Amino acid sequence: MFDVVVVGGGPCGATAAQDLARSGHKVAMLDRDGRIKPCGGAIPPRLIRDFDIPDSQxxxxxxxxxxxxxxxxxxxxxxxxxxxxxVDREHFDEFLRRRATEAGATRLTGTYVGVNRDGVRPKVVYRDKASGETVEIETRLIIGADGARSNVARTEVPGGSTIxxxxxxxxxxxxxxxxxxxxxxxxxxxxxxxxxxxxxxxxxxxxxxxxxxxxxxxxxxxxxxxxxxxxxxxxxxxxxxxxxxxxxxPLKPLDRWDNGRDVVLAGDAAGVVAPSSGEGIYYAMVGGQVAASACSAMLSTGRASDLKLARRLFMRDHKTVFRVLASMQNAYYRSDDRRERFVSLCHDLDVQRLTFEAYMNKALVRARPMAHLRIGLKNLAHLTGLVHAEYT
Missing domain, CATH: 3.30.9.10 (D-Amino Acid Oxidase, subunit A, domain 2)
Structure with a gap:
């Protein structure tokens, strides 16, 4: 029996499995293997620093x-x-899976089928890739890190299919x-x-x-x-x-990430890809971290309510950034005229500096109030058509 079975071995699932294994928990990581997610592959310096990514990647x-x-x-x-x-996801994801295995996680290769709840504890059911046989593994908790259109989310968490x-x-x-x-x-x-x-x-x-x-x-x-x-x-x-x-x-975090009993979602399965930019690797790995923290808390206390920590911790740090990016997408991606104005606004040095400082450090920059004011006024001028697109 495992303490946690992580369904999905992308950056989110591999990070969750690694963190749990390092904390001394018995964890299995189930991955289909061979799937490469379409991704531009951009990672900011904070990810490289926080997750100890070597230059070789x-x-x-x-x-x-x-x-x-x-x-x-x-x-x-x-x-x-x-x-x-x-990074190239073909090699980056495999690097993260190997690192999770080296930390002590058990790697399983196969396709998730569902959860069998006939016994005292849930059993994750999967079809083994090598043998083709259906296998059941007993566990105390399950992390659904199986991407957008997550099968774990769809079958185990209310509202999990509405992203x-x-x-x-x-x-x-x-x-x-x-x-x-x-x-x-x-x-x-x-x-x-x-x-x-x-x-x-x-x-x-x-x-x-x-x-x-x-x-x-x-x-x-x-x-x-x-x-x-x-x-x-x-x-x-x-x-x-x-x-x-x-x-x-996905472009919007789910309102609920757990089933109140033994399942918590993370990464794309929870909808944590940044609006506007579509950036997902950093947020997936953070999602894996907070899901692992929530599981560790529940394994320690026995309180199912501790699974809510995953969403609470993530939104505490990233909710405002997601709201700002969603507002930007809704405002500027609606027509070519709006897109023209958005690129025009990118000429502005205040926009450039604050945007990339926020991207690199994953936090809104609050140290330049006058710059924020100037950007707000220019943004309003573009959205109301008070200035031509070629002006900044």
């Missing part, structure tokens, strides 16, 4: 972010006093040498309704490869055609395609 260091508007206007934002690290999401699609390509259009030390973010009518497209360097993709929550959008158009516009149409991946990305 950083495939590129980005020093500039380029915002591109529907009209083709480009605003380059230099990342001052640091860099954004890029709004966008579908993300990307193609990993063999990166060309630096050109006038492609820079291996720059992330390009494309706000253009022809690429995505409600989200954005991206070109993110990964060293010898690059991730080119887009996301949308609107049915009927041809993701492959949109990505082909993005590749053509970025001078990458002729590059070799290594792999193609697609998956849903």
């Amino acid at each position: 950083i495939v590129a260091r980005v020093g500039t972010a380029r915002m591109i508007s529907p009209s083709g206007r480009a605003v380059d934002i230099a990342i001052e006093n640091g860099f954004v690290g890029m 709004p999401y966008v579908i993300a699609y990307h193609e990993i390509i063999k990166a060309p040498p630096a050109t006038e259009i492609y820079d291996p030390a720059r992330c390009d973010v494309v706000y253009d309704g022809r690429i995505s009518p409600d989200f954005y497209g991206w070109v993110f360097p990964h060293g010898e490869t690059a991730s080119v993709g887009m996301g949308t929550g609107i049915d009927g959008v041809d993701l492959k055609r949109a990505t082909a158009a993005l590749r053509a516009a970025s001078g990458l149409a002729e590059c070799e395609t290594i792999r193609r991946e697609g998956a849903p990305i």
Whole structure:
């Protein structure tokens, strides 16, 4: 019998399993293996620092972010006093799983089927990948870290299947040498309704490869055609395609993360991907941490109410950032005119500094009240149409 079974071995599940194993708990990590999530792969310095990520996992260091508007206007934002690290999820996720195993977690490879509650304690049921047989493992607690459209959330937590999401699609390509259009030390973010009518497209360097993709929550959008158009516009149409991946990305945290008894959700399964940016790796790993803390608390006290700590701890630190980003997405992703104004606003040095300070450190910057005031006034001017898009 295990203390905790973690369903899912991505950054969230692997982090939760590692933390629990280090705390002395008997933990199993169940992962399907072979699945690579579509992801730009950007990780901020705080993640590298907080989760002790070695240089060997950083495939590129980005020093500039380029915002591109529907009209083709480009605003380059230099990342001052640091860099954004890029990882390839194919290797990064496996690194985290190995680290969890080295900490003492038992790694299981198979597909989650459900929870058998016929006995005193729940049993996680899964189909073993190697044998094809159905296996049951008894546990005291379960962490659902099995991504958006989580089967654990859908079957075990009330409201667990109601997360709004966008579908993300990307193609990993063999990166060309630096050109006038492609820079291996720059992330390009494309706000253009022809690429995505409600989200954005991206070109993110990964060293010898690059991730080119887009996301949308609107049915009927041809993701492959949109990505082909993005590749053509970025001078990458002729590059070799290594792999193609697609998956849903949630955009709003669930109101409830536990079932009040023995299951708690984490990461994408709980909806903790940042609105506007779609950033998920950092928040997934933090979600794994707080889920592990909640389980440890319940294993110690026996109180099922301690599972609520996961959501409470996460929202205490990140609720305001999520609200601000959701407001920004709702305000500026609605039309190409609004996207044009958003990129225009990115010319502003106050916006650039505060945005990247918040991104790098994962907290809103409160030390510059006048800068916040100026940004608020400029934001209002753009949203009400008092200024033209070319003005900042």
